[in-house]
Structures are given as C-alpha cells and as structure tokens.
Amino acid sequence: MIGWLQVVGVALIAVGTSLTLITAVGMVRLASMFARMHAATKPQVLGLTLMCLGLAAVMxxxxxxxxxxxxxxxxxxxxxxxxxxxxxxxxxxxRVNTSALVVDEYTDDIERAAREITADEDERPGAG
Incomplete structure (x- = not known):
C-alpha cells in the first residue's frame, strides 16, 4: 500500500525535476551572463531542495x-x-554587456582601487 507521504514525496520529486529542467532550458536560451547566473542558481537550488525533500519523504x-x-x-x-x-x-x-546594466557599481570600485594602487606606488621611496 502506498502511503500519503510517498505520494507527496513523488510529487515533490516531480516538481523539483521540472525546476531543474527549467534551469537547463534557461542556461541554453538566455542571452546575458547575469540571466544565466540567475537561471543556474535560484531554480536549480530550489529544484534540488524539493527533490531531496521528496526523496526523504519516499525513503x-x-x-x-x-x-x-x-x-x-x-x-x-x-x-x-x-x-x-x-x-x-x-x-x-x-564578457558582460555593461550597457544592459541599470546600476554598475563594480566599475567605480575597480577604478578607485586602481587609483589607490597608483597613489601607493607614487608615494614609495625612490619612485619617480
């Protein structure tokens, strides 16, 4: 006899598998790097979590x-x-299309770090 917990477990495994399939399709179809990263992390982690919950319910x-x-x-x-x-x-x-970014704080951080490194090198004795 199949218990209700096993039926719930199989349903969770099916939903988790569907999310993993959506992840795979998103990785192939999405164009930008950040969209692919989103597809690779969020639905994939949720899909794995649901599959593990389902397996625990079945086992x-x-x-x-x-x-x-x-x-x-x-x-x-x-x-x-x-x-x-x-x-x-x-x-x-x-490898990132920066024109598609709404806010790009990383470029400012990289430029500031480069200026600080240059300033530190200029202040060293014997620099000149």
Missing amino acids: QRPRVAATLALVVALQMIVAPISAHMLGRAAYRLG
Whole structure:
C-alpha cells in the first residue's frame, strides 16, 4: 500500500525535476551572463531542495534524511558563492554587456582601487 507521504514525496520529486529542467532550458536560451547566473542558481537550488525533500519523504529513513539535509545545506552555501565568483570573473574579463546594466557599481570600485594602487606606488621611496 502506498502511503500519503510517498505520494507527496513523488510529487515533490516531480516538481523539483521540472525546476531543474527549467534551469537547463534557461542556461541554453538566455542571452546575458547575469540571466544565466540567475537561471543556474535560484531554480536549480530550489529544484534540488524539493527533490531531496521528496526523496526523504519516499525513503522515510533518518540516515537518508540527514544526508539529504547536508546536501541541501552545502548546495545553499556553494551556489551563491560560485555564482558570485563566476559573475566577478566574467565582468573582469569583459564578457558582460555593461550597457544592459541599470546600476554598475563594480566599475567605480575597480577604478578607485586602481587609483589607490597608483597613489601607493607614487608615494614609495625612490619612485619617480
């Protein structure tokens, strides 16, 4: 006999799988780097979380649930960090269409840092 918890688990797995498929389609179809980063992190993490919840509901074992909780926790930590580093690297390499940005604070930060480095080099003894 199939319990109601298993039916809920299968439904969660189906919804999570759909979100992961949406992530894959978004990665292929979206044009800008930032839109792809959004597609790679938000629906993917939610999809994985729903699939892990569904698997825990279907399996109904504490050890499996603990392992899946660890997987979800690590994914929630790693996905934003990796998206940030990917966006930062793409921006620094010039792979981002900056004309599409509404606010671009990173360019100001890079220019200010370059000015500070230049000023520090000029103040060193023997510079000249």
